[in-house]
Amino acid sequence: MRIVALAGGIGGARFLRGLRAAAPEADITVIGNTGDDISLFGLRVCPDLDTVMYTLGGGINEEQGWGRQDESFTVKQELLEYGVGPSWFGLGDRDFATHIVRTQMLAAGYRLSAVTEALCDRWQPGVRLIPMTDDQVETHVVVDDPEHGRRAIHFQEWWVRLRAALPAVSIAPVGADEAKPAPGVLKAVEAADVVLFPPSNPVVSIGTILAVPGIRDAVAKKTVVGVSPIIGGAPVRGMADACLAAIGVETSARAVAEHYGPDLIDGWLVDEADGDVAVEGVEVRSRPLLMSDPEATAAIARAALDLAEELAGGTGR
Numbered sequence: 044m045r046i047v048a049l050a051g052g053i054g055g056a057r058f059l060r061g062l063r064a065a066a067p068e069a070d071i072t073v074i075g076n077t078g079d080d081i082s083l084f085g086l087r088v089c090p091d092l093d094t095v096m097y098t099l100g101g102g103i104n105e106e107q108g109w110g111r112q113d114e115s116f117t118v119k120q121e122l123l124e125y126g127v128g129p130s131w132f133g134l135g136d137r138d139f140a141t142h143i144v145r146t147q148m149l150a151a152g153y154r155l156s157a158v159t160e161a162l163c164d165r166w167q168p169g170v171r172l173i174p175m176t177d178d179q180v181e182t183h184v185v186v187d188d189p190e191h192g193r194r195a196i197h198f199q200e201w202w203v204r205l206r207a208a209l210p211a212v213s214i215a216p217v218g219a220d221e222a223k224p225a226p227g228v229l230k231a232v233e234a235a236d237v238v239l240f241p242p243s244n245p246v247v248s249i250g251t252i253l254a255v256p257g258i259r260d261a262v263a264k265k266t267v268v269g270v271s272p273i274i275g276g277a278p279v280r281g282m283a284d285a286c287l288a289a290i291g292v293e294t295s296a297r298a299v300a301e302h303y304g305p306d307l308i309d310g311w312l313v314d315e316a317d318g319d320v321a322v323e324g325v326e327v328r329s330r331p332l333l334m335s336d337p338e339a340t341a342a343i344a345r346a347a348l349d350l351a352e353e354l355a356g357g358t359g360r
């Protein structure tokens with residue numbers, strides 16, 4: 044079975060670990076969000092790609108969900124002694140090595156997709172991880188800053204420094220319009236038996252991947268099953284509610300499915316806590332969706348695959 048999953052950071056990575064366990068024989072391609080990428084200290088940092096790579100490769104800090112386990116912060120501290128920030132973004136010493144290798148390879152002319160493949164040679168994530176694009180796309184957030192007025196800031200500044208406390212006036216994946224899908228992205232989607240949307244952020248993770256021209260159209264032709272990132276009317280983790288508010292979508296499992304719409308998704312898993320959810324044109328199934336441990340997560344992934352198989356059989360897509 045050929046599976047494609049679109050993934051953001053923590054929620055996506057954990058779901059993928061369950062998916063790998065639920066379908067050990069499957070050929071899994073992960074299309075990773077790069078809208079969160081940021082250049083810091085002259086280095087290119089790709090948080091979502093790294094979170095997927097470290098999580099599936101056994102190197103993630105499990106409590107935090109991002110960054111490396113057994114991490115230290117000597118380099119960050121030394122930079123701060125020179126007055127060089129930002130202090131609000133926690134790049135650890137082990138993690139720095141990844142960004143140094145990536146930046147060196149990019150400077151030598153390798154594309155991000157080739158660099159990601161090279162990094163994955165070390166981590167052996169057991170899936171093929173491809174960035175959504177090799178072109179630079181950066182999510183920016185427009186806020187009304189009490190000190191500086193209306194301005195656009197990098198997504199990471201809004202997410203990490205401000206903890207999304209300033210309401211987003213708008214959120215834009217800058218550069219997405221001109222970006223091309225990375226080599227292998229469209230081919231993988233076209234060859235897929237099923238496309239899965241893990242419980243990643245519908246706006247700044249999955250929404251950003253779908254904003255790269257060509258990807259949404261390719262995905263829409265397939266059997267697509269999504270897992271709601273909203274449980275009991277609130278995001279399981281992260282601040283997806285702040286992102287949904289920015290695009291005028293209510294924070295509910297139903298509203299997110301309607302936002303994707305029946306032209307894009309065929310099946311939608313919601314948690315039992317959300318009661319009866321009905322979405323026109325979308326097959327909705329209710330089950331526990333908390334990724335509380337690897338077994339529970341694998342069972343969610345299995346349910347998504349079962350629903351996809353059922354729908355593919357039914358629609359002949």
Ligand SMILES: O=c1nc2n(C[C@H](O)[C@H](O)[C@H](O)CO)c3cc(O)ccc3cc-2c(=O)[nH]1
Nearest residue numbers: 052079089090093109110131132133134203
């Ligand atoms: O909340 C934080 N998230 C951090 N994250 C997570 C990241 O900002 C976001 O959670 C994702 O971009 C959203 O998917 C990091 C991820 C990396 O790969 C590397 C460094 C960081 C640093 C932080 C941090 O200092 N604080």
